[in-house]
Amino acid sequence: MTQQDRERFVEKLKQTASQRAIPIDRLSCQGIPDKDGFQLTVESGGKKQVFTVSDSEAIKNPDAEIEALMNQISDNE
Numbered sequence: 001m002t003q004q005d006r007e008r009f010v011e012k013l014k015q016t017a018s019q020r021a022i023p024i025d026r027l028s029c030q031g032i033p034d035k036d037g038f039q040l041t042v043e044s045g046g047k048k049q050v051f052t053v054s055d056s057e058a059i060k061n062p063d064a065e066i067e068a069l070m071n072q073i074s075d076n077e
Contacts, residue, residue, distance in 0.1 A: 001055035007037055008030070009058050013066050014039075022074050027052075040071055050072065 006029050017024045026043040032052070040051045051072070057065050 001038070001059055003031070005059065007052075009062055009066075010040070012062065013069060016066050016070055017073070020070065020074070022070065024073070039068070042069075044073055 010027055010029050014024065014027060021057070022044070024042060024044050027041070029038050029040045031038050036056055036076075037054045038053055038058075040053050042049045042051070049068060053065060
């Protein structure tokens with residue numbers, strides 16, 4: 001997964017959160033060296049959460065991956 005693909009994934013995650021009125025103060029991602037994935041850091045409501053997202057899952061089924069992340073973020077609000 002390229003950096004551009006990750007940026008698109010993050011942008012789609014931001015849009016989904018906005019549509020669902022889930023406040024995200026800060027969102028960033030970075031690759032994990034020698035791993036099939038990246039770390040996604042979400043700051044929402046004063047809480048910071050770090051998720052590891054598989055590149056293959058983010059490419060194969062980004063909507064399902066975003067849905068799972070949205071559920072975890074909203075559960076921890």
